[in-house]
Amino acid sequence: MATLLRTEVRAILQPAGTAQYEGAYCPPGVPFAEVRRGPFDGKQDIAVRPDSDGALPRHMTFGGGRIVYEYDGRDRQGRAVYRYAPRLSPSHRVVMDGVAEVYAAHALNQAQGGQ
Known part of the structure; x- marks a missing residue:
């Protein structure tokens, strides 16, 4: 784990909670639980720097802004x-x-007697 600068706070990335995934796109045939999963869930070797007023940034983005994580408080x-x-x-x-597509291919494989 990297050393934190004086003003930085350790952060962890987690799957979406109800506030984040409610109303999100979910294609037919895919369990809604899949919507919760983010590509960086569990990542904890990161830090954020509070704004000048001490507040943490509301959003953290990755992949040129294509993946967004939203601040949801602090853990224990x-x-x-x-x-x-x-x-x-x-x-x-x-x-x-x-x-x-993966779920559809799996369902087709199961229907054809595959494993």
Whole structure:
């Protein structure tokens, strides 16, 4: 783990909570639980720097802004918790369409007697 600068706060990335995934795109045939999953969930070797007023940034973006995590308070260890925000992530629809293809291929394989 990297050393924190004096003003930085450790952060952890988590799957979306209800506030983040409610109303997010979910293609037919895909369990809604898949919507919660973000590509960086569990990442904890990051830090954020508070604004001049001490508030933490509301959003954290990755991939040129295509993946968005939203601030959701602090955990018991004092880390800033950022949750995947599918409604705010421009890449979410494309990723979910890819997940739908995998589910469809699996269902077809099962229907044909595959494992």
